Amino acid sequence: MLNRDQKRIFDHIKAHQLRQIEYEKSKQEKEQSECVKPLHMFISGVGGTGKSFLIEAIKALVKSIWSTLTKQTCAVAAPTGLAAYNVGGVAAHRLFQLLIEGQCASYWSLPNTSHKVMKTELQDLKMVIIDEVSMVSSFNLTYIHMRMNDSFE
Numbered sequence: 001m002l003n004r005d006q007k008r009i010f011d012h013i014k015a016h017q018l019r020q021i022e023y024e025k026s027k028q029e030k031e032q033s034e035c036v037k038p039l040h041m042f043i044s045g046v047g048g049t050g051k052s053f054l055i056e057a058i059k060a061l062v063k064s065i066w067s068t069l070t071k072q073t074c075a076v077a078a079p080t081g082l083a084a085y086n087v088g089g090v091a092a093h094r095l096f097q098l099l100i101e102g103q104c105a106s107y108w109s110l111p112n113t114s115h116k117v118m119k120t121e122l123q124d125l126k127m128v129i130i131d132e133v134s135m136v137s138s139f140n141l142t143y144i145h146m147r148m149n150d151s152f153e
Contacts, residue, residue, distance in 0.1 A: 006054045009043060013058055013127075017065045020126065042133070055087050055129055062127050071124035079135040087131045096147040098140060107143050109150065119151050 002010055016039045023036045045051055055076060062074035076089030077096070084091050093100055097110060097118060110118060128148070130136060136144075 002054070002057060003050065006050055006057070009041070009054060010057055010061065013039065013041070014061055014065075017062060017126065021065060039127075051131070052087050055131060058127070058129065059088070066124065066126055069124040069126075071121065073124050074127045074129065075122070075125055076129045076131065078131040079140075080132075083132045083135070087129075089129070089131065092130060092136060092140065092144065096144050098143050098147065107146050110147075115150065118147075122151050 016036070020036045043051060043054070059074045059076065066073040075095055076084070076087050077092040078084040078087060078089055079092055081091045089095075092098065097114060099108070109115070130144075133141075
């Protein structure tokens with residue numbers, strides 16, 4: 001069961017996802033000029049406050065709201081494999097196909113075949129959660145942003 005703070009965050013995300021699905025439905029019927037803006041949230045708390053539990057609840061929510069989609073709708077990433085394992089996700093460099101820091105000094109575009117595969121895998125993605133985001137460098141956050149833009153252009 002979610003505590004009061006978790007429920008407030010959960011309800012905010014749920015409302016946003018429901019607005020998004022309504023927009024998607026109406027977009028199919030007619031072209032709308034106004035879209036639902038992306039939701040950006042930073043959730044923090046000391047160890048043991050239930051952040052991982054909240055992530056599991058959010059993943060289940062997104063999966064249930066977008067149940068008609070066949071591909072992954074909520075991706076969870078973390079800066080290390082262990083951190084990712086703890087929240088049922090994958091390492092950020094794997095999800096976004098980034099080189100590990102120190103291997104490349106700048107952003108590099110994916111080859112066409114890799115880009116197409118990634119675009120197909122992420123086509124239904126409605127939410128990205130990055131756990132332990134304080135451990136992700138500003139460069140990698142920028143590269144993740146750029147990779148997402150490349151994948152959803």
